[in-house]
Amino acid sequence: MKVLGLESSCDETGIAIYEVETGVIQQRLYSQIECHREYGGVVPELASRDHVVKAAPMIIDLLQQNGGVHSLDGIVYTRGPGLMGALMVGACIARALAWALDKPVLGVHHMEGHLLAPMLSEDKPEFPFVALLVSGGHTMLVDVEAVGEYKILGESLDDAVGEAFDKTAKLLGLPYPGGPELAQLASTVSATDLVFPRPMVDRPGLDFSFSGLKTFALNTMHKLTPLSDQNRAEIAFAFEQAVVDTLQIKCQRALKQTGYRRLVVAGGVGANRTLRKRLQQMSAKLQTRVYFPALEYCTDNGAMIAYAGGLRMAAGQRDENVTDVLPRWSLETLQRLN
Amino acid sequence: MKKLNILAIETSTEACSVAVLTHRGLLFSEFELTPRQHTQFLPRMMDAVLVQAGLFKKDLSHIAYASGPGAFTGVRIAASTAQGISIGLDIPLVAISTLAILAQHCYHIHHTERVMAALDARMGEAYVGNYQLNNTSGLLELDGEETLVRLNQLRLPEHYFLAGSGFMACREAGCLVAPENIVDADLLPHASALVQLAEHAIKQGKTLTADQIQINYIRNKVAEKKKVASL
Numbered sequence: 001m002k003v004l005g006l007e008s009s010c011d012e013t014g015i016a017i018y019e020v021e022t023g024v025i026q027q028r029l030y031s032q033i034e035c036h037r038e039y040g041g042v043v044p045e046l047a048s049r050d051h052v053v054k055a056a057p058m059i060i061d062l063l064q065q066n067g068g069v070h071s072l073d074g075i076v077y078t079r080g081p082g083l084m085g086a087l088m089v090g091a092c093i094a095r096a097l098a099w100a101l102d103k104p105v106l107g108v109h110h111m112e113g114h115l116l117a118p119m120l121s122e123d124k125p126e127f128p129f130v131a132l133l134v135s136g137g138h139t140m141l142v143d144v145e146a147v148g149e150y151k152i153l154g155e156s157l158d159d160a161v162g163e164a165f166d167k168t169a170k171l172l173g174l175p176y177p178g179g180p181e182l183a184q185l186a187s188t189v190s191a192t193d194l195v196f197p198r199p200m201v202d203r204p205g206l207d208f209s210f211s212g213l214k215t216f217a218l219n220t221m222h223k224l225t226p227l228s229d230q231n232r233a234e235i236a237f238a239f240e241q242a243v244v245d246t247l248q249i250k251c252q253r254a255l256k257q258t259g260y261r262r263l264v265v266a267g268g269v270g271a272n273r274t275l276r277k278r279l280q281q282m283s284a285k286l287q288t289r290v291y292f293p294a295l296e297y298c299t300d301n302g303a304m305i306a307y308a309g310g311l312r313m314a315a316g317q318r319d320e321n322v323t324d325v326l327p328r329w330s331l332e333t334l335q336r337l338n
Numbered sequence: 339m340k341k342l343n344i345l346a347i348e349t350s351t352e353a354c355s356v357a358v359l360t361h362r363g364l365l366f367s368e369f370e371l372t373p374r375q376h377t378q379f380l381p382r383m384m385d386a387v388l389v390q391a392g393l394f395k396k397d398l399s400h401i402a403y404a405s406g407p408g409a410f411t412g413v414r415i416a417a418s419t420a421q422g423i424s425i426g427l428d429i430p431l432v433a434i435s436t437l438a439i440l441a442q443h444c445y446h447i448h449h450t451e452r453v454m455a456a457l458d459a460r461m462g463e464a465y466v467g468n469y470q471l472n473n474t475s476g477l478l479e480l481d482g483e484e485t486l487v488r489l490n491q492l493r494l495p496e497h498y499f500l501a502g503s504g505f506m507a508c509r510e511a512g513c514l515v516a517p518e519n520i521v522d523a524d525l526l527p528h529a530s531a532l533v534q535l536a537e538h539a540i541k542q543g544k545t546l547t548a549d550q551i552q553i554n555y556i557r558n559k560v561a562e563k564k565k566v567a568s569l
């Protein structure tokens with residue numbers, strides 16, 4: 001089974017071809033970051049406009065390099081969650097392609113794509129595992145018993161981690177999306193007297209809250225004004241430490257609660273080196289294992305959608321007469337794959 | 339070369355329509371008022387016109403779409419659907435202005451040789467284009483440019499028939515000064531007009547590949563640029 005996968009839920013246009021039996025995956029990715037930078041955030045209408053221009057050339061190129069359109073057995077695409085207009089572009093291209101080819105089509109859950117992305121590595125985790133999903137739009141801990149069997153253990157009550165990184169970076173005057181820039185700035189110092197709170201760690205449960213950290217950063221800046229470069233770097237450092245500590249404490253709790261011995265980290269913030277290092281250290285101590293997707297599969301991409309969709313399609317799943325997209329869609333409603 | 343069998347899709351307003359024009363010159367079309375449900379109706383309507391025309395998908399030689407202006411998401415539904423079909427069947431696309439389709443459809447319905455086509459663009463504006471009959475082709479052609487105009491600054495040219503939701507918006511805003519018998523504000527674009535305009539465009543070599551997709555939103559300012567906050 002060879003499937004074409006389309007991802008267009010936010011500001012990345014991702015196209016991939018995945019062959020289920022051989023595991024061979026090829027992908028093309030276009031990031032719209034530049035287009036949204038001057039607006040300081042993703043503008044949904046511009047994202048949709050860009051998808052409709054960028055998707056087709058990548059599809060054509062990928063098909064040309066990989067056996068042509070008739071070598072496909074099916075088409076999969078991100079049906080949600082995400083931006084309505086952006087999702088619509090990928091969905092329409094995918095369904096029309098399937099219609100034209102008389103081939104099956106299937107809508108994929110974007111977060112399931114992220115959850116399963118570590119499966120694209122040589123060293124794949126076995127089920128069950130705890131997944132920490134940390135991206136620009138989501139922060140959640142998920143109990144992954146099997147493909148499609150997901151229970152949300154905890155999630156952010158306000159800002160997503162990536163969002164908190166981006167907003168704090170913006171306060172520091174860093175260009176959008178500031179997450180990686182803030183991390184870079186933080187890496188220039190190794191200690192500070194500034195202490196940021198660790199939100200919600202003193203309370204039981206696995207939910208997160210990150211909006212307070214951004215406010216704390218703002219108040220700290222006001223106190224220190226005028227800010228020196230050293231101040232800025234220390235604020236970035238203290239902020240990152242607080243986020244990483246909080247995430248690590250909750251991950252540890254989730255492993256204890258489920259009794260699982262594997263932790264999978266997915267989503268754009270999974271690229272953060274400090275977080276990676278901290279979770280590695282925790283795993284060594286707890287004698288558990290932590291898995292990270294390859295960097296190219298961390299942020300939004302087509303490969304993870306082609307993979308998740310390919311698995312489901314190979315198991316016989318199809319969409320009959322699905323004509324909508326789902327900007328909001330709970331992971332827990334997905335069908336278990338056997 | 340493939341025989342000319344054109345499939346046409348139009349989803350830029352609250353209506354959704356599909357048409358097919360066969361190489362024998364037979365035209366079949368489907369039209370529904372489907373606000374916010376275009377993606378639900380489109381596949382069924384495409385299947386329906388093909389059955390009526392007795393064509394298989396592989397018999398299609400071109401896929402035509404209404405390329406705006408209109409509702410942004412609606413315009414993209416037709417454009418991206420056309421891209422999928424183009425790649426799947428390896429056939430070229432034809433982009434036709436939604437205002438041109440509206441004007442041409444008006445000519446079919448009301449036999450009006452001069453049409454000012456206007457679509458409601460919300461926020462007190464309308465997308466507008468003036469179209470005139472070309473006697474050789476039998477089709478209405480754009481005179482001047484398609485523009486975005488404030489409703490209260492809309493200039494009505496003499497001897498033109500007024501068609502489209504833009505005039506509804508005008509009427510509601512109280513700035514339509516025209517006798518009722520030269521206005522059809524309820525008229526919507528129709529794929530039967532699109533497919534005829536597409537046939538003409540194809541003969542003039544005006545086709546595209548999927549990676550050359552063209553959409554004319556006209557309204558291009560959709561967000562304010564922000565200054566990055568700094569302390």
Ligand SMILES: Nc1ncnc2c1ncn2[C@@H]1O[C@H](COP(=O)(O)OP(=O)(O)O)[C@@H](O)[C@H]1O
Binds near residue numbers: 135136137179180299
């Ligand atoms: N090294 C990093 N440190 C912190 N945040 C990062 C890093 N790299 C990326 N991010 C953040 O990850 C987010 C993007 O991740 P992605 O999975 O594409 O999320 P989404 O699709 O939800 O926006 C952004 O908020 C970005 O700032």
